[in-house]
Amino acid sequence: MTDTAATPDEIDDLARRAQDGDRDALEQLLAAVRPRTLNVCRGVLPYTPDAEDACQEALIKVAEKIGTWNQRGRFTTWLHVVAVNSARSTYRRMKNQAVAADPTDSPAMQRPDPRTTSVIAGTRLDLLEAMETLEREHPQFVEPLLLRDVYGLPYEEIARLVDAPLGTVKAQIHHGRRLVRPMLAESP
Structure with missing residues (x-):
């Protein structure tokens, strides 16, 4: 692949090779889908550092769970679900930490x-x-x-x-x- 963005077919090919145990393909796949994953996470978590944390968690999940992609649809569709779930998990974790840190509900926190x-x-x-x-x-x-x-x-x-x-x-x-x-x- 070149330095330009990978096509959906190239991403699917990398994912299939990664499922077959090709570590280089997995590394290339993770690099190719990182921008897309970060954008999905930013759609849920507007604060960039939070979105980056969720993106990193999503990429780890992709590496761990790539065998669960069933190849019936595009890899990027499967990735989308992983990224959304990661962003939601990050949000839950942050919410729980915020409640533990300050259980009082200030009026400033209630305004969007x-x-x-x-x-x-x-x-x-x-x-x-x-x-x-x-x-x-x-x-x-x-x-x-x-x-x-x-x-x-x-x-x-x-x-x-x-x-x-x-x-x-x-x-x-x-x-x-x-x-x-x-x-x-x-x-x-």
Whole structure:
């Protein structure tokens, strides 16, 4: 590969070779997908150092779990889910650390930071809180909803990725939206 961005076919080829145990291919793959992974993490975590931490965790997961990519869809679609999950895990960890460090709720903490405002749902933090609640109460809706409404993947690709019938995926997304909408409306 050259210094230009790898094509989806090149990334898929590197991933297949890495699954077969080619360490050089794995290193090339991780380097090729790092910018994409960081962008996904930045979509969830607006503070760059947090997004970089989540990106690093995602790349470690990719290296550890590359054998779980089933090769039915693009590697980058599988990577997307790994990156989103890593960013959400990083958010949970930071939230737990913040609560442990300062359990008081100051008024300044309740106002949304305009730098983190998202056109999708009030603030990204509001969306993450809603996804946390949805995951506790209805975990089957979280992944399809994030993949569709936050990352804009087509229904067909989501169905392949989560290994579910297209109608089921559409229903999960519809129900997930219905459950999340009131949580977002309550945001300040």
